[in-house]
Amino acid sequence: MKRKIGVAALLAMMALGAFTPSAFAQCTNILIKFDADCFSYESDAFLSAVQPDGFQAWRSNLGSQLTVVGLCTLFCSPLNGLVPDLTNPDPSQRVEYSFVWTSLTASGPLSGAPGSPATSETPLGSTGTRWATNYSGGHFYIYKNQPADAPRDGSMPPGPPNATVPANFQNGTLILEGPLNGLITSSVRSSTTWSGTFTTTYSFTGGTLYNTVLQSWNYGGGLPLQGNWCLKYPTGCTPSGYTAHADGQWLPASPTGNKHSTWGAIKELYR
Amino acid sequence: MKRKVSLLLFTALLAFAVPALAADEALLGFTGYDFKTPAGGTYLAIGDSYQAVGFVTYFNPTWLQPYVDPGANEYTFYQHGLVVNSYSFSGNFLFVTFANGGSVEYYEDPSFDATNPPNPPNCPRYGNNPPNATSPSTFSNGTLAISGSLANATLYYDYNSNQGAFGADMTITGGVDAVYVPPGSWSGWFMSGLFNTPSGPCAPAGYDHILSGECRHPVTATTGKTWGALKKLYR
Numbered sequence: 493m494k495r496k497i498g499v500a501a502l503l504a505m506m507a508l509g510a511f512t513p514s515a516f517a518q519c520t521n522i523l524i525k526f527d528a529d530c531f532s533y534e535s536d537a538f539l540s541a542v543q544p545d546g547f548q549a550w551r552s553n554l555g556s557q558l559t560v561v562g563l564c565t566l567f568c569s570p571l572n573g574l575v576p577d578l579t580n581p582d583p584s585q586r587v588e589y590s591f592v593w594t595s596l597t598a599s600g601p602l603s604g605a606p607g608s609p610a611t612s613e614t615p616l617g618s619t620g621t622r623w624a625t626n627y628s629g630g631h632f633y634i635y636k637n638q639p640a641d642a643p644r645d646g647s648m649p650p651g652p653p654n655a656t657v658p659a660n661f662q663n664g665t666l667i668l669e670g671p672l673n674g675l676i677t678s679s680v681r682s683s684t685t686w687s688g689t690f691t692t693t694y695s696f697t698g699g700t701l702y703n704t705v706l707q708s709w710n711y712g713g714g715l716p717l718q719g720n721w722c723l724k725y726p727t728g729c730t731p732s733g734y735t736a737h738a739d740g741q742w743l744p745a746s747p748t749g750n751k752h753s754t755w756g757a758i759k760e761l762y763r
Numbered sequence: 764m765k766r767k768v769s770l771l772l773f774t775a776l777l778a779f780a781v782p783a784l785a786a787d788e789a790l791l792g793f794t795g796y797d798f799k800t801p802a803g804g805t806y807l808a809i810g811d812s813y814q815a816v817g818f819v820t821y822f823n824p825t826w827l828q829p830y831v832d833p834g835a836n837e838y839t840f841y842q843h844g845l846v847v848n849s850y851s852f853s854g855n856f857l858f859v860t861f862a863n864g865g866s867v868e869y870y871e872d873p874s875f876d877a878t879n880p881p882n883p884p885n886c887p888r889y890g891n892n893p894p895n896a897t898s899p900s901t902f903s904n905g906t907l908a909i910s911g912s913l914a915n916a917t918l919y920y921d922y923n924s925n926q927g928a929f930g931a932d933m934t935i936t937g938g939v940d941a942v943y944v945p946p947g948s949w950s951g952w953f954m955s956g957l958f959n960t961p962s963g964p965c966a967p968a969g970y971d972h973i974l975s976g977e978c979r980h981p982v983t984a985t986t987g988k989t990w991g992a993l994k995k996l997y998r
């Protein structure tokens with residue numbers, strides 16, 4: 493009987509392996525990854541002066557409300573059972589994992605009256621420029637939705653908020669949510685090259701999969717959520733009405749360390 | 764006849780209206796680790812070489828997704844050949860530029876030798892202290908899917924906020940999947956973020972940062988107009 497159970501367990505494990513999402517290939521200290529389909533917009537943003545390369549950067553005024561919407565592309569352990577399917581030939585079978593970050597308020601690093609610039613702008617080298625913005629507050633929500641209906645990169649409807657943004661990113665089942673510890677963005681233009689990043693920390697406080705991350709994983713609080721942040725205008729990153737494009741990842745905590753031992757060795761500890 | 768002309772005009776207008784919907788396109792997204800050679804010493808001093816290896820996590824849904832099979836292959840990348848040619852460090856802010864001449868290659872490989880399956884629980888074969896026996900070699904084997912040349916590359920790192928980024932112009936130069944990308948989109952933008960020092964059970968030693976990024980192609984915005992509106996511009 494034991495042997496049968498063993499064989500059954502082995503077969504089950506093999507079957508599980510056969511259906512293991514190919515996304516596992518890229519799971520290297522990532523919890524959730526998002527790529528091209530992530531954009532932000534603000535309630536009170538303005539454009540920098542035209543740069544020598546002809547482009548401009550989006551800047552924020554103090555008090556401006558930042559909203560970020562996006563689609564997850566990859567989940568890793570303990571969430572590796574979640575597999576987005578945005579390309580199924582049958583549209584009704586497409587599954588999306590969308591997210592929204594809200595309640596982020598532009599608060600610096602510049603100070604002043606509400607409505608005055610929050611984003612700092614400093615020269616970099618002889619021709620470059622550097623922009624930085626701090627946002628306070630923040631909360632994230634991740635939803636599972638089928639059939640997928642959120643607009644994607646290349647077809648983001650202009651002028652959010654609109655009929656589908658953020659609405660189609662916050663429908664379906666709320667699987668995870670939690671607070672963000674503000675958000676810091678930093679962007680640089682040097683000659684013709686633009687680059688930038690965002691960083692914050694997060695923790696989980698709810699959602700249908702809260703127990704999965706809570707029980708499977710010593711995630712603690714204040715884990716990194718980081719990635720690229722591109723505020724280049726008019727082309728390069730920002731569709732009409734959006735102020736930045738982001739791609740990045742929720743990073744995991746290190747699992748609690750464990751060590752193989754023998755009963756004898758453990759007994760020794762108590763002698 | 765008039766009806767036919769109208770129909771043709773309508774069809775033409777529809778055809779020209781399509782680009783109006785076009786927007787920036789991301790070609791590939793990726794995640795991995797970066798390192799410099801020689802190891803040690805000042806980080807990215809003049810003459811240092813900057814490299815990165817990792818896995819592709821996103822494919823352009825139109826140009827690449829139909830032609831890739833992540834179930835049968837691993838998709839990896841190797842970025843190399845960028846040499847620091849200017850260095851500044853002020854106020855805990857590092858800024859370096861690289862000489863043109865770097866390149867990045869994306870590979871399709873059925874051997875999964877970089878993935879090191881089953882993953883998890885096995886860690887990918889980054890190995891420690893690159894270059895080593897498995898990195899970049901297992902990230903740069905298989906079929907060359909897309910290759911690109913890098914120019915105007917820069918990197919900054921703000922040690923005050925512990926974040927930074929890498930950016931470079933990328934032009935597609937070849938690879939078996941390059942034919943699926945419209946020639947007008949072969950020139951574009953490659954960028955990647957730099958994050959914390961690698962940590963966790965799979966974090967390899969000797970790499971500088973865990974990174975994620977993408978290769979993004981800006982598309983010039985166009986607007987759909989009628990012939991009448993166009994004629995008005997010249998009146």
